Amino acid sequence: MVKPKIYADFHNADVLGRLRLNCSGTIEDLAEQQVELHDGLLLTLYADDLDAAGHSVELLADGVVSFSEEENCWVGAIDWAAIRHASDARGARSQENGTYSAPRLKEESDTRSIPVA
Numbered sequence: 001m002v003k004p005k006i007y008a009d010f011h012n013a014d015v016l017g018r019l020r021l022n023c024s025g026t027i028e029d030l031a032e033q034q035v036e037l038h039d040g041l042l043l044t045l046y047a048d049d050l051d052a053a054g055h056s057v058e059l060l061a062d063g064v065v066s067f068s069e070e071e072n073c074w075v076g077a078i079d080w081a082a083i084r085h086a087s088d089a090r091g092a093r094s095q096e097n098g099t100y101s102a103p104r105l106k107e108e109s110d111t112r113s114i115p116v117a
Contacts (some may be wrong), residue, residue, distance in 0.1 A: 003042045003043055003044045003062070004029075004033050004035045004043050004044070005029075005044045005045075005046055006008060006026055006029045006030060006033070006035065006043050006044070006045055006046070007020070007023070007025035007028070007029045007045075007046060008021060008023070008025075008026055008045040008046070008048065008061075008063075008076060009023045009025070009026075009047060010045075010047045010059060010061075010083075013090060014068060014070070014075060014100060016077075017077075017078075017080060018066075018068065018075035018076060018078070019045060019075060019076045019078060020068075020073055020074075020075055021037065021062065021065070021073065021074040021075060021076055022073045022074070023029070024038050026057075034076070037065050037067075037074045038065065039065065039066050039067060040064065040065065040066070041064070041065040042062065042063070042064060042065075043062070043063045043064075043065060043076060044060055044061070044062055044063070045060070045061050045062075045063045045076050045078060046058045046059060046060050046061075046086075047059045049085065051085060051087060057085045057086055057087050058085070058086040059083055059084070059086075060084050060085070060086055061078040061079070061080075061082065061083045062078065062079070062082070063076030063077060063078045064076065064077045064086045068098050
């Protein structure tokens, strides 16, 4: 089963680091794809970003949906260390051709490091 790909604002996290799934881009994607949120739903969450060269690229993270009683909204739990650029996924597929270079991470001390190309 293919996980729905839904927009999320990666700067809109609760105190537990879960992404709140209540911004307009999220609501639009859910409506367009006719996705109804429920506990345990697996999603691919994405946001707009720039790569090291300044080109537009999506950030991607796999998430698990739950309802936050404290926040009174749906949230997506993600592994912040596993966030990737969409171009990283394409690079991994081309690794067999010898064109792949591993993504670099921000400073090791940053527990919410995001891979960059």
